[in-house]
Structures are given as structure tokens and as C-alpha cells.
Amino acid sequence: MTPPPPPAALRARILADVAKTPATKPGAFRARSLAAAAALALWCAAALLVLGLRRDWAELPAPYASGTLALLAVGAASLTWVAAARGRAMVGPPAAVALVALAALPPALSLVSMALVSPAASSASVAGWGELVRNSLICDGLSMALALPLLGLLLLLKRGMLVPAPALVGAALGTAAATWAHALVHMHCALADRWHILIGHALPTLPLMAVGALLGLLCFRGRPRPR
């Protein structure tokens, strides 16, 4: 049977409640996005100021130095755009798009950053596996420290929005934050060993993806309604 229309009294009740309920201001999402972009730029600038550029940066060939950085930045921006999008129906990115972005971009960016190791960048090669692991753990910790505040920032950007796939969107936000961190670490760390780049620069994407998924569930999943 066709369900009946809502009762007329409901309209009056809702309109009365709406009149006294505070709402986000017009243009709130644009303002939020601009604030998030500014905060992201500030965070990156502050990180580079504190950590410093890699010591061989000036000696690196321009295509390597700026090319890898540009690819990482474009990848990070794309992932951020996908994860933070409101979508065509205000419910975030289509799940298929988010899945493809998650499955394709991080491995591609990792491969690119491993493949584009410049001969001029081998100023600090790794002596053995012990040193490799130690150095990689330092970069892992650095990546996590750089990415977690960005993940918080991206979660704030989506505050109050409906997310039907919270784990997926959270994972995409975590991956976006990890990719921004990857770009920053690339500008700071001079170690050119491919294994180090994989373990120290690219691998933190996986735990950050998991943390993002968890935080997505915590932040965007509905809560039981009090009755």
C-alpha cells in the first residue's frame, strides 16, 4: 500500500523546531575548505621550517626534485579531494571512486618515488639491514607525526556531514594525510635507498589508512538515539 503523506501537524512542529535550532551558516563548507587549505599549507611550511630541507636538495636534478614532489603533491591533493568531497548527493564520494583511489594511488605513488631515485641523491646510502630498519623507523615515526594532525584536520572538514561509508571515507582521509606526509618526508630525508623509501616513506600509508578507517567509524558512524 502507498504510505500516507506525513500528518499536517508534523510540518508545523518541524518548522517551529527549525526556527529555534542553530544551523551552519551559508557558505560554511567553502569557509571550512579554505581554512583547511590554509592550515594544511601552514602545517607543511612549519614542518619544513622545523625539519629542514634535505641536505642534497640543491644538488638534485630539477626533474627529480620537483617532479617527484609534484607527483606526490598532486596525488595527495587528489586523494584529499576525493575523500573530502560532498558528492552529487551530499553523501560523500561514490564508494567505487573511493575504492579505486585507495587501491591505485598509494601503490602508484610508492612505485614512482622508488623508481625516481636520482643517482645524485645517493649521498647517504644505507650500510646494512640494521641501519636500514633503524633509519626507516625514524622516518615512519616522522611520517605518522606529520600525518596525524592532518588527518584530524580533514576529519574536522567533514564534521556534521553524512558519511554512509565511514570506514572507507576515513581510510581515504588517512591515506590522503599519509601522502601529504610522504611528500614532506621526501623533502626532508636524503636517504636514497629504495628499500628505505618503501619502508620509511611509503609504508606508513598502511597504518594511517587503518587509523583513518577506525576514526572514520568513530566520528561518522551514527550513535544509538535516546528514546
Added chain:
Amino acid sequence: MPTAEGVSSGRPAPGAGGGAPPCDAGAAVPWLATMANAPGALEEAMGHYAAGDDAAFGRVYDLASGPLFAFLVRLCRDRALAEDLTHEAFLRIHRARGLYRPGAAVLPWAYAIGRRLFLDSVRSRRREAHSLDEGWQGGGERERPSDPGVPAPDAGADEEVEARRLAERIERALGEMPETQATAFRLLKQQGLSVSEAAAVLGTTEMTVKLRAHRAYESLRKRLGDVLGREAGGAPTKSETS
């Protein structure tokens, strides 16, 4: 001015049952007629509201409340709860007005909010039931599936009675399916959303929506094979045709 060009309004599609279950596809529904006459009107009204025109909310309500309430009544099978959830859903739309993207489809958004609220209420009920004594009947009146519809003005005719029985059987069968399958079926067949819109509401891929709706239809066909064969001629689901 915000427009809805290139964006589906989420209106029940022509030939998709017009917001009605398969048993009474031809029933006249006033709000549906309003929607059919105003493609994109809901998105335009929401765009005005998001831009700061407070008076536009009434229009948003008038255009969206019918389909949303119908969806929630079918989902909850409880009119009182559906009214509560409709109320809360519109408050959430209101709170998020500044986040609205001009031109974005409003109905799938409203359905997604409504579904989320419904799932939250189910979880809340389970939690309450778990915390109470075993002798308690678990929410008695609210748990009992209520009549999903109201009698038509000329109810009493054999066809009406038959249609009502069939609708009740369909709703009962849907109620016993996994929620994801039943909701996929409802969004496609009863609310008339496209596969991509239903995927957005459910937060999953279009392929998964097609699969869930297909499973729901198969399940319905097993349970109501005799009637479905007579009424619908074994018509494939929308998902099968898209």
C-alpha cells in the same frame, strides 16, 4: 542561482512504481504529482535555503517530506517512529544547510539521513532490550510491524483488500530480509531511485546495490512466487534491467 542541471533529483522515476510498491503502482499520490511537475524544484529550493533564504525551508519540506516519510514508514513499519525520524532528518538537513552543495540531489541525501537514523534507533532498541529483564517483551508495540499504509477512501472492494494483503506480505517478507537487501529493494523499486543514487544512499558500489536488490527480489519471488507471477508477470527488478 543554484541549478540541478546534470544532477538527478532523486524523484521516483516514471515507470518505477511511482513511489508505490508493486501492488498498487497506479495509485494517485499527491506529493508525487507535485514532484513530477517540478523537476529540480527540490534542489532549487534547497539551494535557496542553503544560500540564506529561511523561507525556502517550507518549500523544501513540502517537496521532500512525502517521499521521505513514505520511505521511513516502509523501513520502520511504524508510523510514530517514522514521524520521529522524519522530524529528526529535517532537523539534520537544516543543521547542515551551510554544507549543502548547490545542485546536489536532495532526496538521496534525505533517504541516507533517514536510514542512518533508523539504524541508530534499531541499535538503541537492541541495547535497551539487552539491558532489560528477559521477561520484557522487547518494545512490544514498536517492534510489532504496523500497517504500512492506510486504507484508501474506498477500501472494502475485493481488489483493495487483496492489494493490502499483498502489500502486507511483501512488507513482512522485506522485514525478514537483511536490512541492506530490503533497503536496496525499497530504494530501487518503491522510492524509484536510480542504481547510482541508491548506491550513494547505502554508501556502497552500484554493483553491490544491484546484487542486493537482486537477492531481495529472488527472496521475494521464492516467498511470494504465486502472487508475484500473477501480479508482475515475473518482471525483473530495475537493477536487472539497468
